[in-house]
Amino acid sequence: MEIRGPVLLPARREDIDLRTVDGLTLVGELALPAEREPVATLVTLHPLPTAGGFMDSHILRKAAGRLPALADLAVLRFNTRGTTSPRGTSEGSFDGGAAEAFDVAAAMDVVRERGLPRPWLVGWSFGTELALKYGRDHDIEGVILLSPPLHRATAEEVAAWGDDDRRVVVLVPEFDDYLRPEEARERFASIPHATLIAVDGGKHLWVGETQTRRVLTEIVAAVNPDALPLAVEWDDDVTE
Secondary structure (H helix, E strand, O other), rough: EEOOOOOOOEEEEEEEEEOOOOEEEEEEEEEEEEEOOOOOOOOOEOOOOOOOOOOOHHHHHHHHHHHHHOOOEEEEEEOOOOOOOOEEEOOOOOOOOOOHHHHHHHHHHHHHHHHOOOOOOOOOOOOHHHHHHHHHOOOOOEEEEEOOOOOOOOOOHHHHHHOOOEEEEEEEEOOOOOOOHHHHHHHHHOOOEEEEEOOEEEEOOOOHHHHHHHHHHHEEEEEHHHHOOOOOOOOOOOOO
16 A cells, blocks of 8 residues: 555554653654564654644654654654643643753653663744753754744754754744744754755645655654655554
């Protein structure tokens, strides 16, 4: 069958709780390859919860549904404080990206406790702000930024990555609602080693299977390029 939409390829999936240093419980899920150990880990940070973002925002859900099987990746998703999804509601309330620093730290605690290898932060929209603001505080290989609006991450916080040799991969849609490729090149110029990928025809929400496959391919290209090209057909059991 063709791999598309909400299909779930085989994986070991586990509902998990994350604990923050300020005493909150956040809800999440860890997806691991079904029969192998992961070669790397994606810690995903979802779009703005006050605009409908949550751990099931479609690119992140599809990453968890496909990449453990297609690319041997572990995928950790969770709701930041005050955010609700079918998995449940994380305690606390939205703090505009400030106290969410503790949420990122709680996710990285899970990575350490589980011994998950080679963690990367994958942020989408609001999640990119958290990755830029707080990612340098953690033991990660790099950050992948999908549709960064640069509303909350300051110029100084962006420029700080210029003195950090960890990878910064930026996917900017041609028709983004907030930050388009030309302006993005200017605003990320303070990170000389950043890889900025302008996606023709792309929009902020990456709607459609073509855009989904492009985003997942660029993630895997950064984290585990040996798994490319990603399969588009699957012959074994799947869940929809």
